[in-house]
Amino acid sequence: MTPDAALRAVSRIRASEVLGRAGPRSEAMLLRSALEGALSDWLCGNAKGAQAANFSVQLQVLHVRFPDSELAGRVAWTWDALSRATHFNGYVLPPGRKQLDEWEACVREFVAAVCGSPGHARV
Numbered sequence: 001m002t003p004d005a006a007l008r009a010v011s012r013i014r015a016s017e018v019l020g021r022a023g024p025r026s027e028a029m030l031l032r033s034a035l036e037g038a039l040s041d042w043l044c045g046n047a048k049g050a051q052a053a054n055f056s057v058q059l060q061v062l063h064v065r066f067p068d069s070e071l072a073g074r075v076a077w078t079w080d081a082l083s084r085a086t087h088f089n090g091y092v093l094p095p096g097r098k099q100l101d102e103w104e105a106c107v108r109e110f111v112a113a114v115c116g117s118p119g120h121a122r123v
Helices: 003-016 020-046 048-054 055-065 070-085 096-117
Strands: none
Touching: 003 020, 003 048, 003 096, 020 070, 020 096, 048 055, 055 070, 070 096
8 A cells, every 4th residue: 555545544434433443543554554565665765775674774874864953752652652552452442533633734744755645635
């Protein structure tokens, strides 16, 4: 699934609310997929050697692309938060709307920055 497709799916889930209680975790999973897809696409063209590294190392490569920006740090933090949110624990509540909105904003900014597509604005 491309980052664009994942972000469109997030918008559809949010609009329909058909998934009920599973919606927030589904949104988190799709946001994580969009983030990982955008990073993978960027690495293909800019840092091919980093593709063999684990994802934590790949996130560190972003500091090369965005040295004067806080975006790389926010992306790493967001990926970690999304990873925790997508692992189901019966004693942990699903992410709230405010968290999902913040994560989505970061993912959309990152996808737009590395893919260069203006079509990533929130729908």
